[in-house]
Amino acid sequence: xxxxxxxxxxxxxxxxxxxxxxxxxxxxxxxxxxxxxxxxxxxxxxxxxxxxxxxxxxxxxxxxxxxxxxxxxxxxxxxxxxxxxxxxxxxxxxxxxxxxxxxxxxxxxxxxxxxxxxxxxxxxxxxxxxxxxxxxxxxxxxxxxxxxxxxxxxxxxxxxxxxxxxxxxxxxxxxxxxxxxxxxxxxxxxxxxxxxxxxxxxxxxxxxxxxxxxxxxxxxxxxxxxxxxxxxxxxxxxxxxxxxxxxxxxxxxxxxxxxxxxxxxxxxxxxxxxxxxxxxxxxxxxxxxxxxxxxxxxxxxxxxxxxxxxxxxxxxxxxxxxxxxxxxxxxxxxxxxxxxxxxxxxxxxxxxxxxxxxxxxxxxxxxxxxxxxxxxxxxxxxxxxxxxxxxxxxxxxxxxxxxxxxxxxxxxxxxxxxxxxxxxxxxxxxxxxxxxxxxxxxxxxxxxxxxxxxxxxxxxxxxxxxxxxxxxxxxxxxxxx
Numbered sequence: 001x002x003x004x005x006x007x008x009x010x011x012x013x014x015x016x017x018x019x020x021x022x023x024x025x026x027x028x029x030x031x032x033x034x035x036x037x038x039x040x041x042x043x044x045x046x047x048x049x050x051x052x053x054x055x056x057x058x059x060x061x062x063x064x065x066x067x068x069x070x071x072x073x074x075x076x077x078x079x080x081x082x083x084x085x086x087x088x089x090x091x092x093x094x095x096x097x098x099x100x101x102x103x104x105x106x107x108x109x110x111x112x113x114x115x116x117x118x119x120x121x122x123x124x125x126x127x128x129x130x131x132x133x134x135x136x137x138x139x140x141x142x143x144x145x146x147x148x149x150x151x152x153x154x155x156x157x158x159x160x161x162x163x164x165x166x167x168x169x170x171x172x173x174x175x176x177x178x179x180x181x182x183x184x185x186x187x188x189x190x191x192x193x194x195x196x197x198x199x200x201x202x203x204x205x206x207x208x209x210x211x212x213x214x215x216x217x218x219x220x221x222x223x224x225x226x227x228x229x230x231x232x233x234x235x236x237x238x239x240x241x242x243x244x245x246x247x248x249x250x251x252x253x254x255x256x257x258x259x260x261x262x263x264x265x266x267x268x269x270x271x272x273x274x275x276x277x278x279x280x281x282x283x284x285x286x287x288x289x290x291x292x293x294x295x296x297x298x299x300x301x302x303x304x305x306x307x308x309x310x311x312x313x314x315x316x317x318x319x320x321x322x323x324x325x326x327x328x329x330x331x332x333x334x335x336x337x338x339x340x341x342x343x344x345x346x347x348x349x350x351x352x353x354x355x356x357x358x359x360x361x362x363x364x365x366x367x368x369x370x371x372x373x374x375x376x377x378x379x380x381x382x383x384x385x386x387x388x389x390x391x392x393x394x395x396x397x398x399x400x401x402x403x404x405x406x407x408x409x410x411x412x413x414x415x416x417x418x419x420x421x422x423x424x425x426x427x428x429x430x431x432x433x434x435x436x437x438x439x440x441x442x443x444x445x446x447x448x449x450x451x452x453x454x455x456x457x458x459x460x461x462x463x464x465x466x467x468x469x470x471x472x473x474x475x476x477x478x479x480x481x
Contacts, residue, residue, distance in 0.1 A: 015099065015124075016092060016095045016096050016099060016124070017092070019095045019124035019125045020088060020091050020092050020095060020125075022125040023091055023095075023124075023125040023128055023129070024088070024091075026125060026129065027129075033083060033084060033087035034087055034090070034091060034128075034132060035048070035086070035087050035090040035091070036078070036083045036084075036086055036087045036090075041074075043135070044131075044132055044135060044137045045090055047137045047138040048090060048093065048094055048137050048138070048141075049066070049074075050138065051097065051137075051138050051141050051142070052065035052066060052093060052097050053066065055097065055101075057155070057159065058101055058145060058155060058231065059155065059158060059227070059228035059229075059231035059232065060097075060100055060101065060105070061470065063470075064096065064097075064100070064105070064470075065093045065096060065097050066093075067089075069089065070086070070089050070090070070093065073085065073086040073089070074086070091128065094124075094128055094131075094137070094141070095124040095128070097141060098122070098124055098127065098128075098141060098144055099122070099124065100235075101141070101144050101145055101235070102120070102122060102144045102145075102146075102235065102239075103117060103118075103120065103122075103235055103236070104117060104232050104233075104235040104236050105232060105466060105469060106232070106462070106465045106466065106469060108236055108280065111461065111462065111465045112458070112461060114277050114278075114279040114280060114368070115236070115279070115280045115458075116236070116279065116280060116281045116282075116367075117235075117236030117237070117280075118236065118237055118238040118239070118282060120238065120239060127140065146234055146235060146237070146239070147239070148234070148237075148241060149261055150234070150442060150443065151231065151234040151235075153443035153447070154227055154230060154231060154234070154441065154442060154443050154449070155227075155231060157227060157443055157447070157449045158224050158227040158228060158231070160182075161220045161221075161223045161224040161227065161449075162220070162221070162224045164180060164181075164220035165219065165220040165221035165224060169219055169220055169221075170216075170219070170220060174189055174193070174208065174216075175189045175192075177216060178192045178193065178196060179192075181196075181448070181449075182446075182447060182448050182449075183195055183196055183448065184446075190206040191206070193206050193208065193212070194206045195448070196212070196215075196216075197212055199444055199448055199449070199450040199451065200212075200215045200450070200451055200452065201252070201384060201451075201452040201453060202215065203384075215451070218451075223441070223449070223451065225463070226440060226441050226451065226459060227441045227449070229440070229441075229459050229462050229463060229466075230439050230440060230441045230442070232462060232466070233280070233437065233438060233439070233462070236280065237282060237435060237437070238282055238433075238435075241258070241433060241435060242432070242433035243259070243260060244257070244258070244259045244260075244432060244433075245257075245258055245432060245433040245434065245435060246258075246285065246362075246372070246401075246432060246433070246434045246435070247434075247435045247436075247437060248269060248271070248278070248372065248393050248434075248435070248436050248437065249437050249438070249439045249442075250269075250271040250272065250277070250278040250387075250393075250436065250437070250438055250455075250456075251438045251439055251440045251452050251453070251454065251455060251456075251458075252439065252450075252452050253268060253269050253270065253271055253384075253385075253386035253387070254266060254267070254268060254269055255267050255268075255269045255372065255393065255395050255401070257401070257404055264404075265400065265401070265404055267395050267396045267397040267400065267401065268381045268386065268395075268396040269386065269393050269394060269395050269396070270375065270377075270380050270381065270386045270387075270388050270389050270393070270394040271386065271387050271388075271389060271391075271393055272370075272387060272389050272390060272391040272392070273387050273388060273389065273390070274387060274455060274456055274457070276389070276390045276391050277387075277391065277456045277458075278370060278389070278391050278392070278393060278436055279366065279368045279370060279391065279436060280436055280437060280438055281366045281367070281368065281435075281436050282433065282434065282435045282436070283364040283365055283366050283433070283434050284364060284365075284431040284432065284433055284434065285362050285363060285364040285372075285405075285428060285431060285432050285433075285434050286363060286364065286427065286428060286431050287362075287363040287425055287426060287427050287428060288360055288361070288362055288363065288402055288405060288406065288425075288426045288428065289360065289361045289363060289423060289424070289425050289426075290359060290360050290402075290417035290418055290421075290423070290424045290426065291351035291359060291360075291417070291418065291420075291421055291422060291423050291424060292351065292355070292357045292360070292361040292373070292423055293348050293349065293350060293351065293355075293423050294348065294349040294355050294356055294357050295324075295346065295347075295348050296321075296346070296347040296348065296349065297369065297390070298343070298346070300390060301343065301345070301346075301347050302340045302343045303340075305347065306335075306338065306340065306343060309335045309338075310335050310336055310338070313331060313335055313336075314331065316330035316331070316347070317329070317330055317331055319349065319354055320349050320350040320352050320354065320355070321347050321348065321349050321350075322347070322348055322350070323345050323346070323347060323348075324345075324346040324347070324348050325346060333345070351421075351422065351423060353376055354376065355376070356373075356375060356376070356377070357371075357373045357374065357375070358373060358374025358375045358376055358394075358398060358418075359374045359398065359399070359417075359418025359419060360373065360374045360398050360399075360402050360417075360418050361373040361374070362401070362405070362434070364434045366436075368391060369391075370391045370392045370393065370436070371392050371393070372392070372393045372395060372401075372434070373392060373393070373394060373395070373398065374394070374395065374398035374399075374418065375394035375395075375398075377394070378396075380394075381396040385455070387455050387456075393436075398418070399411075399414055399415065399418060402414050402418070405428055405432065406426065406428070406429070407429070408429070438456070438458055440452050440453070440454055440459055
């Protein structure tokens, strides 16, 4: 018991390690270990090991849990102190897997400041106590897997791609290659190829051009890895997305309205530039602002507008800007003497044809001050690559989105509110969840997997973070957070 206390005290106090201490404190240091008995492991310990041995089915790494230290203790005769050390490590394994499969393996904000996850919490010590008392360790762990149909469909697809990789990869002829990935070739290979192109963000012309060949050459193992990265990002989302919600996939440049698990509305979106990305976050929209005033963020004002103003002192007045909190008119300020460090003004642009927010803005709070809004810059929606904004989401059919969120309003009323008059706030009948995601792989209709590019390089950034975590585990010889 003294050795166990010293071992627990030597661990860095991560959430998992803290839970280990609370678990044994709550048991009042019961003389009987939780997982180890006189003649070996308890049935619940075996159940735990069975679950984590197949962690790869969830896109996790079994080696995170069945570490060399655990494996060594499992394959030797245990002394009294060994038994308690193995017991504490199995407790830690339960907690680590439970946390990883529920909330992910990395802390998103520590990898990138634009990444967040749901602020859910779990009393790991209490969860384990319940699981052991009910002798339900395996079912309890399986219940922690995200329940969303999108996650589970993608997880199952990962298994199919890994199976292809393990059996030699894709066939070489085009028809069998498409069929191996699940495409229906009975109507002809060109038809299947057009569907493949649609689901890979390509022009669906049915022509086997260079871009299409490049996508066809991506190995099944690489696709399985891409899916696993997206499963990790799924785990950052709230446990429930809502029965009706708005989701923006910035990797695919699209906004969707989902109701009862089905997509009922889709519109093209313009999202943040790679140097000004749309973040990953979840919130709740509460209001629509028709004819919104644009309060210019300071960074945009000093980096993009100030150089224009210094060249053309009439620009602000001509474009309908005013200076908030200043009695001076814009033309009364000597802009030629203003620098980035001395810029103390807040600019606002009145509603009008040049206002970048267009006729409506969907209001939801995030730490990033991003919104979903209309835009007068219509030609950008015809581009396949649509990462042009400063982080906000511009939607092509903002009028239709407003109509769906305000069902009591007529189409004429919405058109009038967007097209004339001053700024007007309208409370939604019910707040609606909004999820800003980054999915480079998802399961589309018919069970086929859609794959798109990595416009922000976030797949590779996440893969690097996970690989770093794995290297730390090998160095330490124990699981890491």
